[in-house]
Amino acid sequence: MLIRKPAEILYSEVTPKAVYVNRRKFLAGIPAAFLAMRAGRALAATKLPGLAKSPFSTTEKPNSFEDVTHYNNFYEFGTQKDQPAVMARNFQTSPWTVTVEGEVAKPGKYSFEDLLKVAPLEERIYRHRCVEAWSIVVPWAGYSLSAILKLAQPTPKAKFVAFESAYQPGKMLSSGQAGIEFPYVEGLRLDEAMHPLALLCVGMYGETLPPQDGAPVRLVVPWKYGFKSIKSIVKIRLVTSQPPTTWNKSNAREYGFYSNVNPNVDHPRWSQATERRLGEFRKRPTLMFNGYGDQVASLYTGMDLKKYY
Amino acid sequence: MRKGGWIKGVVFCLGLAPLAWLGWLGWHDRLGANPIERITHFTGDWTLRLIVATLAITPLRKLLGIPALIRYRRMIGLFAFFYGSLHFLTYIWLDKFFDLHDMVKDIGKRPFITVGFTAFVLLIPLAVTSTAGWIRRLGGKRWQRLHRLIYATAALAVVHYYWLVKSDVRLPLFYAAVVALLLGYRLAAWLRGRRKGRPASTPTRPRQPQPAIG
Numbered sequence: 001m002l003i004r005k006p007a008e009i010l011y012s013e014v015t016p017k018a019v020y021v022n023r024r025k026f027l028a029g030i031p032a033a034f035l036a037m038r039a040g041r042a043l044a045a046t047k048l049p050g051l052a053k054s055p056f057s058t059t060e061k062p063n064s065f066e067d068v069t070h071y072n073n074f075y076e077f078g079t080q081k082d083q084p085a086v087m088a089r090n091f092q093t094s095p096w097t098v099t100v101e102g103e104v105a106k107p108g109k110y111s112f113e114d115l116l117k118v119a120p121l122e123e124r125i126y127r128h129r130c131v132e133a134w135s136i137v138v139p140w141a142g143y144s145l146s147a148i149l150k151l152a153q154p155t156p157k158a159k160f161v162a163f164e165s166a167y168q169p170g171k172m173l174s175s176g177q178a179g180i181e182f183p184y185v186e187g188l189r190l191d192e193a194m195h196p197l198a199l200l201c202v203g204m205y206g207e208t209l210p211p212q213d214g215a216p217v218r219l220v221v222p223w224k225y226g227f228k229s230i231k232s233i234v235k236i237r238l239v240t241s242q243p244p245t246t247w248n249k250s251n252a253r254e255y256g257f258y259s260n261v262n263p264n265v266d267h268p269r270w271s272q273a274t275e276r277r278l279g280e281f282r283k284r285p286t287l288m289f290n291g292y293g294d295q296v297a298s299l300y301t302g303m304d305l306k307k308y309y
Numbered sequence: 310m311r312k313g314g315w316i317k318g319v320v321f322c323l324g325l326a327p328l329a330w331l332g333w334l335g336w337h338d339r340l341g342a343n344p345i346e347r348i349t350h351f352t353g354d355w356t357l358r359l360i361v362a363t364l365a366i367t368p369l370r371k372l373l374g375i376p377a378l379i380r381y382r383r384m385i386g387l388f389a390f391f392y393g394s395l396h397f398l399t400y401i402w403l404d405k406f407f408d409l410h411d412m413v414k415d416i417g418k419r420p421f422i423t424v425g426f427t428a429f430v431l432l433i434p435l436a437v438t439s440t441a442g443w444i445r446r447l448g449g450k451r452w453q454r455l456h457r458l459i460y461a462t463a464a465l466a467v468v469h470y471y472w473l474v475k476s477d478v479r480l481p482l483f484y485a486a487v488v489a490l491l492l493g494y495r496l497a498a499w500l501r502g503r504r505k506g507r508p509a510s511t512p513t514r515p516r517q518p519q520p521a522i523g
Binding site: 063066067068070071075079081082132134177178179180250251269270271276278279281282283 | 341342343345346404406415419420421472473474475476477478479
């Protein structure tokens with residue numbers, strides 16, 4: 001297993017570059033920020049102290065917080081990338097309950113506060129590759145999904161894990177408007193879900209998640225296309241057979257159950273060989289399993305990845 | 310100055326306004342996290358809007374009773390070609406970086422690119438023959454027949470748009486409806502003309518006023 005040397009300092013401990021290069025802009029913004037705080041409209045994000053470093057973190061430069069919070073695919077809150085930042089603003093994420101159920105010995109309901117206590121929080125700087133051929137680098141916060149699955153104790157019959165997002169009709173787009181079925185559902189094979197890279201994510205950039213990035217708790221599966229990393233999870237269900245997944249139901253030919261990042265298997269309508277890293281001018285080659293092949297390729301030994309795309 | 314000449318000036322400025330707006334956004338770093346995608350969509354959107362505007366001139370002349378609108382059709386059509394060229398340039402430069410091999414592969418393999426490319430190519434002869442000299446050389450009838458290619462461009466442009474979105478097809482369907490309406494109007498006018506035993510409607514030729522088709 002390739003273990004990259006982790007960065008010496010946590011991303012959250014240093015001033016983001018965008019801030020120090022724009023010192024004047026930052027200073028000019030202070031009065032406005034102060035006013036916003038006084039009006040009680042300050043960001044609801046809270047710091048997540050004591051994040052441990054992770055050997056899984058990349059040393060690549062993370063994208064700006066601004067980019068990651070204003071370029072979102074979160075169809076419940078609009079199908080244009082700039083819409084979720086606005087439409088998810090009043091998303092109620094507290095109180096929150098995640099139900100763990102199905103083929104488990106110990107089903108349970110977890111509040112957000114309970115989730116924070118399941119395992120020590122780590123900062124994991126992952127590459128994130130969207131099926132639309134763009135990519136970002138994000139310092140997520142959370143712990144391996146396996147931690148909560150182990151707590152639930154899957155029965156021998158459990159073979160897959162099904163996930164479900166929150167759906168609040170009226171506050172979110174209808175299925176007809178978005179063109180995909182809600183509530184959004186995703187799934188992993190149990191061994192994929194147990195892989196230490198699969199992250200149950202409760203924060204980013206050292207803070208709790210903003211609504212448009214999947215608050216309060218989401219999945220991050222860095223070797224798969226972004227849509228597998230389901231947002232705003234309310235249900236985790238251990239099941240015996242492959243669960244339905246939203247984009248696969250919408251268009252099975254274009255979006256497979258596995259959806260591993262693979263530069264050799266094109267989307268029917270566009271190439272997956274290259275990607276545009278946000279903030280870069282030229283496209284860069286896409287890496288097999290998004291560069292996590294050393295860790296995860298063994299999960300797919302003997303599988304025809306062209307067939308199981 | 311010829312009567313209505315100043316309106317042409319206004320139309321010209323309006324035609325440049327989207328580009329100016331795009332430039333302003335770029336200058337102020339307001340193109341978002343993926344500026345190249347934004348530029349691609351922006352120029353594509355305006356190409357389609359201007360194609361629709363060009364196609365709307367003939368029906369609007371009749372329905373509103375303002376035959377003078379014809380004066381601005383060429384300019385609007387050329388602006389459609391202009392934004393189409395920018396859209397195409399964005400693709401070959403910022404998306405493909407002039408990698409001809411990659412582009413040829415793309416155009417052959419990906420239906421939405423093939424369709425968009427065809428729509429653009431069909432506009433080229435129309436832009437070239439948009440001058441008075443070319444109308445003379447080709448003769449009104451033949452010129453007009455050639456310029457019906459824009460019907461194909463409009464349809465292909467909508468298909469291009471429809472095929473490129475992932476799931477939310479509301480906007481592509483809206484454009485499809487508008488284009489269908491504009492082409493349907495022509496079909497209706499043509500059928501009507503045939504029933505009356507007269508040649509199909511020829512919008513650029515002065516002729517007897519007809520009752521509006523609703």
